[in-house]
Amino acid sequence: MKLAFLGLGKMGRSILKGALDRGFLRPGEVGVVGRTPERAQELAQAFGIRPLSLEELPQAERVLLAVQPRDFPHLAPEIAFPGVGYLSIMAGVSTALLARRLDTRRVVRAMPNVAASIGESSTALTALKEAREAGDLDFARALFATVGDVYEIPEHLFDPFTAMSASAPAYLALVAEALADAGVKMGMPRVLALRLAAEALAATGELLKARHPAQVKDEVASPGGTTIHGLHALEARALRAAFYEAVEAATRRGHELGEVE
Template identity: 60%
Template sequence: MQLAIVGVGKLGLSLLTGVVNKGVIAPHDIGILEANTERAQDIASRLGVRMLAKEELGQAGRILICVQPRMFSDIAPWLAQENVGYISTMAGVSAGTIGRRLGTRRVVRVMPNLAATIGRSQTAVTGPREAHDAGDIDFARQLFGAVGQVYELPEHLFNAFTGMSASGPAYVAVVAEALADGAVRMGLPRPLANELAARLLSSTGELLLERAHPGMLKDEVASPGGTTIAGLEELEAAGVRGGVMKAVIAATRRGTELGKDQED
């Protein structure tokens, strides 16, 4: 068995589906361990993967830990296996902390975002030399490449990546909701306003990828004395730019706190 996945919630299932659909790993080489056995049975039946018991984890070459950080202390005793590489999606929990709890240096830390559910995630990957040497980093890149783009980062930047990219869909959703609310306030029907906001953010993302800096796109849209610059003036007066920056900073700090909660 190449991979065991511990925790098949929204993220775990998204990754599992992407890996199976793209043929990265054959279904019979994947096992899943999930507290909700009825859910696990349904997933195993649909995707052709194996259901596992705790005692079978040692049969896997690598284990993906896809649970909330607060659960790690409880599951660490039975997660620890010999000659196994680990990949963790737990926010804030360092590779060093995971390694100390599990008795290994073969730990890869990853951080995807919700866009994994549609195959467009941005995932950060990091790990110590032992994980590189054992091929665990390359394995993780291959896995998460099935659901989007992968970026290898030094671990000291991981919480910042989490605060921006992993938490970012929520910030952008608030912007979309505010745009739609403004349009409704000025008379557009709610369904149309919601659709326009979603399509606007999606297409703007594509435009931003074609430019060296976001300010370039802003300047293209804001003509002298026009409607856009009037709107931008209000955004600046409301402190929107500073508020978004503070959101990223707060989320980054919270990631650090989550990691400290799991330190020995």
């Protein structure tokens, strides 16, 4: 067995689906541990993979930890097995803490985002030296490439990455909803307003892949036009400051989650 999932929530299912759909893993090479044997059996049947107990985890070459950070401290003693590599998508939990709790230095830390469900995630990776030497980082890079782009970054940037990239779909969904609500206020039918907001964000994302944000803004904001008046209203409401505070608050929370002992 190449990979066992400890937990299979929305993110875990997205990663599993991407790996299977793109042929990186075959169903027979994957197992899953659920909160109960019944849940493991249910998840296994849904994907055609193998249900596992905690005691059976050593049958896998690697284990993907997809549980809540708060659950990790009491689970760690039950899942620490020599000879197994660990991939973690737990927010805030450092490689040092993973290594100490799991009694191994074969640990890789990853942070994907919800866009993994459509193959458009941005995933950060970092690993300890022993995980690199054992091929765990290469495996993780190939695994997460099935659900989007992969970035290997220094670990001290993980909490800001989480606060910005992993949380960004929620921030931008709020922007889209607010934009649509504003359109409704001006008389736009809600269904149309929501579609236009979604299309505007998607199209702007494509533009930003090739152009600096300031260039896009300046191209749209003609002198004395409607857009510059709208931008003035947003600046008056401290839109930039709100994003600064959101990323700072989420980064602080990432630090707090990493303090689990």
